[in-house]
Amino acid sequence: MSNNVKEARLAKSITQEDLAKSVGATRQTIGLIENGKYNPSLHLCISIAKRLDKTLDDLFWED
Amino acid sequence: MSNNVKEARLAKSITQEDLAKSVGATRQTIGLIENGKYNPSLHLCISIAKRLDKTLDDLFWED
DNA sequence: ATTGAATGCAATATATATGTTGCATTTGGT
DNA sequence: ACCAAATGCAACATATATATTGCATTCAAT
Numbered sequence: 788m789s790n791n792v793k794e795a796r797l798a799k800s801i802t803q804e805d806l807a808k809s810v811g812a813t814r815q816t817i818g819l820i821e822n823g824k825y826n827p828s829l830h831l832c833i834s835i836a837k838r839l840d841k842t843l844d845d846l847f848w849e850d
Numbered sequence: 851m852s853n854n855v856k857e858a859r860l861a862k863s864i865t866q867e868d869l870a871k872s873v874g875a876t877r878q879t880i881g882l883i884e885n886g887k888y889n890p891s892l893h894l895c896i897s898i899a900k901r902l903d904k905t906l907d908d909l910f911w912e913d
Numbered sequence: 914a915t916t917g918a919a920t921g922c923a924a925t926a927t928a929t930a931t932g933t934t935g936c937a938t939t940t941g942g943t
Numbered sequence: 944a945c946c947a948a949a950t951g952c953a954a955c956a957t958a959t960a961t962a963t964t965g966c967a968t969t970c971a972a973t
Contacts, residue, residue: 802918802919802920803919803920804920813961813962813963814919815921815922815961815962815963816961816962818920818921818922819960819961825960826891826893826960827891827892827960827961828889828890828891828892828929828930828960828961829889829891829892829910830889831961832892833911836911842906842911843905843906843907843910843911844905844906844907844911847892847896847906848896848905848906848907865948865949866949867949867950875931875932876931876932877949877950878931878932878933878952879930879932881950881951881952882930882931882951885951888930888931889929890930890931891930891931891959891960
């Protein structure tokens, strides 16, 4: 259930609300995803990855 | 909206129903995903990728 | 100490992913 | 041509992702 969204976002020095707005989501949704309490949709994951200059594997793949 | 699930599944020579059962989904859901008519959840994408020995980027990332 | 921004958290409402059932169509083998 | 398996498709029901609102908490700056 864990991921690297928070680290990638902080590396960009943007806020949860900034990220949320730029991907068409809400701050709450971003917060829940970062805390691993959500099972987000693929499209939202892709939007987040693109905004943070990462790929799906970078953010959501654990081996 | 497109992806590489169908190609990866056929490379394994398994059916939609086989894939569905092994990831805890239904045949219909797999079919809709393969035809790009769905926005699946991240967890389902991960399950599918693992079953097909692929990563998220392999199946769902287009650059 | 105080203020405001950033985040966490909870309750409720809405949109949509997914399941269920059933039937039609396609496809591969005989 | 025939048959069975695989797939597509549609209607409806259910589960859950996401939005909305509001409030509490943390934390950096003043």
